[in-house]
Amino acid sequence: xxxxxxxxxxxxxxxxxxxxxxxxxxxxxxxxxxxxxxxxxxxxxxxxxxxxxxxxxxxxxxxxxxxxxxxxxxxxxxxxxxxxxxxxxxxxxxxxxxxxxxxxxxxxxxxxxxxxxxxxxxxxxxxxxxxxxxxxxxxxxxxxxxxxxxxxxxxxxxxxxxxxxxxxxxxxxxxxxxxxxxxxxxxxxxxxxxxxxxxxxxxxxxxxxxxxxxxxxxxxxxxxxxxxxxxxxxxxxxxxxxxxxxxxxxxxxxxxxxxxxxxxxxxxxxxxxxxxxxxxxxxxxxxxxxxxxxxxxxxxxxxxxxxxxxxxxxxxxxxxxxxxxxxxxxxxxxxxxxxxxxxxxxxxxxxxxxxxxxxxxxxxxxxxxxxxxxxxxxxxxxxxxxxxxxxxxxxxxxxxxxxxxxxxxxxxxxxxxxxxxxxxxxxxxxxxxxxxxxxxxxxxxxxxxxxxxxxxxxxxxxxxxxxxxxxxxxxxxxxxxxxxxxxxxxxxxxxx
Numbered sequence: 001x002x003x004x005x006x007x008x009x010x011x012x013x014x015x016x017x018x019x020x021x022x023x024x025x026x027x028x029x030x031x032x033x034x035x036x037x038x039x040x041x042x043x044x045x046x047x048x049x050x051x052x053x054x055x056x057x058x059x060x061x062x063x064x065x066x067x068x069x070x071x072x073x074x075x076x077x078x079x080x081x082x083x084x085x086x087x088x089x090x091x092x093x094x095x096x097x098x099x100x101x102x103x104x105x106x107x108x109x110x111x112x113x114x115x116x117x118x119x120x121x122x123x124x125x126x127x128x129x130x131x132x133x134x135x136x137x138x139x140x141x142x143x144x145x146x147x148x149x150x151x152x153x154x155x156x157x158x159x160x161x162x163x164x165x166x167x168x169x170x171x172x173x174x175x176x177x178x179x180x181x182x183x184x185x186x187x188x189x190x191x192x193x194x195x196x197x198x199x200x201x202x203x204x205x206x207x208x209x210x211x212x213x214x215x216x217x218x219x220x221x222x223x224x225x226x227x228x229x230x231x232x233x234x235x236x237x238x239x240x241x242x243x244x245x246x247x248x249x250x251x252x253x254x255x256x257x258x259x260x261x262x263x264x265x266x267x268x269x270x271x272x273x274x275x276x277x278x279x280x281x282x283x284x285x286x287x288x289x290x291x292x293x294x295x296x297x298x299x300x301x302x303x304x305x306x307x308x309x310x311x312x313x314x315x316x317x318x319x320x321x322x323x324x325x326x327x328x329x330x331x332x333x334x335x336x337x338x339x340x341x342x343x344x345x346x347x348x349x350x351x352x353x354x355x356x357x358x359x360x361x362x363x364x365x366x367x368x369x370x371x372x373x374x375x376x377x378x379x380x381x382x383x384x385x386x387x388x389x390x391x392x393x394x395x396x397x398x399x400x401x402x403x404x405x406x407x408x409x410x411x412x413x414x415x416x417x418x419x420x421x422x423x424x425x426x427x428x429x430x431x432x433x434x435x436x437x438x439x440x441x442x443x444x445x446x447x448x449x450x451x452x453x454x455x456x457x458x459x460x461x462x463x464x465x466x467x468x469x470x471x472x473x474x475x476x477x478x479x480x481x482x483x484x485x486x487x488x489x490x491x492x493x494x495x496x
Contacts, residue, residue, distance in 0.1 A: 033238075034170060034198050036300050038095035041157055045089070045150060046082030052149050053078030056142035060135060073133065080124070081117050081146075088113035097170075097198050098286070103158040107151065114147045165195035172238035174199045175228055177255060179206040179213065179221050183243035186269050187217035189288050197285060202237070225258065232262050233350060241290065243269040256293050261431035263350045266294035297470040298436055305475060306408065313409050313482075314402035321396050328359055328384075328393060335384045336363060341397060343367075346414035351434045354406035356414060357397035361385025371418040373452050398440045410478045411439025412466035413450065426456050433466045436473075443469035443477075446484040 057074045092109045093099055099106055118139075125134065164170055174190075176183055183204060190197045203222035206212050212221055223231075228240070240259050244252055252268065259266050267290040281292040298306055329340045342360040344367045345353055362380040366372065374381065374389070381389065388394040401407035407414070412433040415423075424430045444450070444465035453459040469477065 032170065033172070033300050034097035037097065037161070037170065038100065039301065041095055041100060041154075042086045042090075044153060044157075045086055046079065048150055048153055049082035049085060049146055050075055050078035052146040053081070053142050056145050057138050060138045060141055063137075074138070077121065077134070078142075081121050084117040084120055085113055088116055097161070098196055100154070101158055101161050101165075101196060103151075103154055106154065110150060110154065111147055114150070118143055162195070165198070168200065171195065171198055171200040173236060174201050174239045174241060175231075175237055176201060176204045176219070176241050176243050177206065177225060177228070177259070178243040179204050179208070179216050180244070182245065182269055184217045186241065186243050186288060187219045189286070191218060193286060199239075199285070202235075225255065229258070229262070232264065233352065237262065237264045238296075239265045239267065241267050241269055242293075246270070257429075260294050260429065261351070261434060263296055263435045265292065265296045267291060268293055296435065298473050302473065302475075306473075306478070309475070309478065310402050310408050314399050317396075318399040318403065321399065324393070325396060328388065328396075331384045332360055332382075336382050338363070338365070342394075344371075345417050346438065347417060347420050347434055348406050348414060349434065349437045351431070353417070354401070356407070357400050359385075359388055359394040359397060361389050361394050367416075371416040373419070373454075375452055375454075395440055402440070406437070408437040408439045409441070410469075410481050411437050411442055412469070413440075413442050413445055414438035419453075423456070423459050427460045427463050429467060430459075430463055432470070433463060436470055441481060441485040442466065443481055446481055446488065 053074045054071055057071060089095065089109065092106075092113065094106055094109055094113075161170070176187065187201060187204070190199050190201060201219050204216050204219055205223050205225055205228040206221060207224045207226075209221065209224050214221055231237070240262065242252060242255055242259075244255070246252060246268070256266060256268075270289050270291060281295070283290055283292060332340050339360055342358045342362070342365060343355050344358075344365075346356045348354045361382060362374070362378075362385055363382060364380050385394070398407055402409055420430075442465075444462045447465055449458065449462040449465055453462065469481075
């Protein structure tokens with residue numbers, strides 16, 4: 001039975017990776033999601049209102065045979081009107097994927113929001129005593145032209161979204177844990193909505209594999225939670241929904257902890273409300289409510305921004321550091337025999353293995369089941385290596401890892417595989433640090449938690465800082481860490 005189970009899971013992965021399958025948007029760009037589509041439509045709405053304001057102004061001047069065109073005021077009014085419209089439509093959830101597809105259900109909301117926006121604009125103009133500076137003819141043209149243009153835009157968006165979703169794009173890949181009645185109700189509801197749900201169930205996973213049905217509401221039961229963890233290593237999984245009775249509190253809590261190592265959103269399908277998760281965010285898929293217990297860190301626009309920052313800093317850093325890299329390589333080669341670079345296996349994003357690049361600072365190149373950490377006055381460290389480690393210049397080749405996509409400029413610093421294997425069972429939530437790319441520098445590093453971890457408590461403190469970074473990430477936090485790295489991150493007493 002075990003071989004059949006693994007074979008089924010492998011088949012899912014092979015189908016998704018088939019070369020004959022159409023390329024997925026998620027494979028072309030890092031994580032395009034329905035929320036990002038909604039944000040793009042918001043931008044289109046604001047731009048659309050501004051363009052309609054300009055066209056109305058030009059048209060009215062052409063009718064009056066006017067040759068003087070002052071577009072600046074009309075652009076400003078258009079931007080304010082567009083922002084007001086977006087705020088009102090957001091309250092109607094008009095930028096949710098379901099509503100973007102359902103054009104007929106949004107016509108009334110769009111028209112009423114536009115009327116309210118215009119009334120607010122008139123009120124602002126009256127309050128500021130600037131209404132007389134704008135032509136009534138322009139206002140009437142813009143009043144009728146704008147909603148017509150926006151409805152045409154929404155119609156195109158609706159048609160395009162329906163088309164791409166029928167092809168399987170923009171759908172979040174979902175795994176469901178649990179093969180009981182709750183899972184059956186959830187699967188039936190998602191399947192009944194089709195592409196409109198924005199979800200694609202890849203299968204159901206249950207540790208009672210030999211004691212449950214082969215299918216639940218038409219969805220196959222393909223393996224255990226262990227199989228799910230293995231599958232997620234190579235398969236882009238967006239979300240895991242735990243559909244188990246909340247009365248089984250210990251089991252649900254254990255699953256949340258175990259699945260927390262995956263770089264995916266973890267949600268609970270509600271049954272009996274457990275006090276443990278009452279303070280967590282709540283969302284809905286139509287009539288089905290879901291509790292967020294572990295949201296994926298650094299996603300959507302944040303992920304794109306951080307990736308762009310990595311490539312920009314990584315490329316410029318490698319360019320400016322090139323002369324120093326040559327001098328360091330020469331010094332290493334002249335002092336002791338052996339390679340210039342030290343390469344070692346590390347676990348990165350989603351616990352995938354990668355090879356980290358560093359300048360060689362020791363007389364040994366350890367990368368096995370036992371890796372001895374560097375200690376103060378370690379006799380394995382060369383003279384050049386001691387200087388490189390003290391100044392963190394040995395880390396410069398990791399810019400290559402950044403440009404190859406295996407590391408980030410800022411993130412949890414990667415540990416040797418042997419150390420990962422040792423601490424994962426000793427430090428709570430240790431595996432969660434792999435939910436983002438490892439970094440050259442990080443929040444823990446600038447607070448002095450780097451170098452030797454001779455006690456479990458030191459590693460636990462490092463993980464605490466890593467998790468804080470992941471849960472509170474912002475572009476400003478990355479810049480703050482970079483600034484702190486310059487002043488106290490490169491040269492530190494623990495760097496030896």
